[in-house]
Amino acid sequence: MTDLSPTILRRHSFISEELQESAATKAKIIGHCSDAIVKAVDAIIAALKDRKKILLCGNGGSAADCQHIATEFVIRMSPVLKRPGIPAIALTTDSSLLTAGANDLGYDHVFTRSIETLGTQGDVLIGITTSGKSESVNSAFRAAGKLGLCTIGFLGRDGGNAIDLVDIPIVIPSENTQRIQEGHITVGHIICALVEQELYG
Numbered sequence: 001m002t003d004l005s006p007t008i009l010r011r012h013s014f015i016s017e018e019l020q021e022s023a024a025t026k027a028k029i030i031g032h033c034s035d036a037i038v039k040a041v042d043a044i045i046a047a048l049k050d051r052k053k054i055l056l057c058g059n060g061g062s063a064a065d066c067q068h069i070a071t072e073f074v075i076r077m078s079p080v081l082k083r084p085g086i087p088a089i090a091l092t093t094d095s096s097l098l099t100a101g102a103n104d105l106g107y108d109h110v111f112t113r114s115i116e117t118l119g120t121q122g123d124v125l126i127g128i129t130t131s132g133k134s135e136s137v138n139s140a141f142r143a144a145g146k147l148g149l150c151t152i153g154f155l156g157r158d159g160g161n162a163i164d165l166v167d168i169p170i171v172i173p174s175e176n177t178q179r180i181q182e183g184h185i186t187v188g189h190i191i192c193a194l195v196e197q198e199l200y201g
Contacts, residue, residue, distance in 0.1 A: 025172065025179040026186060032173040037187060039168045041194045043150045047124045048199065053087035055119060055149070057111040057140050058128030061181050062154075063092035065128055069188040077193045083200035089118065091140075111140040121148035129153070130180040132160020132171075141165040154187065156180030 004012075044054060054073060056066035073088035091114045092098070101110040115125065125144040127137040132155040141151050142165060153159070153166035156174060163169045172183035 021176070022179060022182055025174045025176075025183055028173040029183055029187065033170050033183075033187065036168055036170045037190060037194075040152045040170060040191055041198070043152065043168060044124055044191065044195050045198060047122055047150060048086060048195070050122055052120070052122040052124065053089065054124045054126060055089050055091055055115060055144075056126045056128070057091040057115075057137055058154075059092075059134055059136060062128035062130065062134075062137075062184070063090075065154075065181070065185050065188060066090040066092045066126070068185065069126070069192060072189065072192040073195070077189065077196055078201075081196060081200060083196055086195065086199075091115070091118075108135040108139050110136050112143040115140055115143045115147065115149070119144060119147050119149050123149045124152060125149045126152045126154060127162065127166070128184055129160070129162055130156040130172075130177050130184075132157065132162035134162075138162050138165055154184045156183070 056070055058066050067090040070088040070090040073086040075085065076083060091111050097114065098110055101113055105113060119125065125140065127140055129137040132153070138161055141153065141162060144151050145165070151166040152168045152170065153162045154170050155162055156172045159169050159171045163171065170187055172180045174180050174183065
């Protein structure tokens with residue numbers, strides 16, 4: 001067997017460290033976030049039973065997570081479960097709307113007009129921000145709160161300003177943005193799976 005070069009050894013070490021840190025963060029989610037996840041599932045199920053919808057917003061990788069989670073709701077999580085679509089809209093997908101809002105209203109309010117236009121009392125807003133300090137997402141939380149939407153924050157670190165703006169904060173116990181993002185999509189999958197199982201399983 002050919003000896004591994006120092007570069008290859010470093011890569012293997014890095015891979016191992018990253019996966020171990022990711023696994024450790026996910027293990028911490030059990031103790032830190034389980035109660036909040038249960039509350040989020042209850043809130044979403046209550047809203048859907050009342051014929052309400054889910055809105056999602058975030059920036060960058062969190063915007064992609066919004067689209068991912070909305071798709072899981074609308075299409076399905078379980079490949080064997082036949083169910084109708086669950087109404088969920090990612091507010092991160094319309095480039096014309098987003099750029100007009102940023103240009104005319106300022107980026108801090110890029111999601112608020114959509115919430116004011118599409119949101120109704122009893123809907124759910126899931127806002128995703130790894131730091132809890134994204135003003136565009138926090139402005140969305142404030143707008144949603146004024147309209148009577150239930151607000152769920154997918155957050156990280158200490159929750160930032162957002163922790164005091166939302167009804168249900170889900171704070172991933174990490175300081176590493178990558179680990180927080182991985183935690184967010186894992187929590188999103190869990191919530192989607194529980195919602196569809198309890199409504200249609």
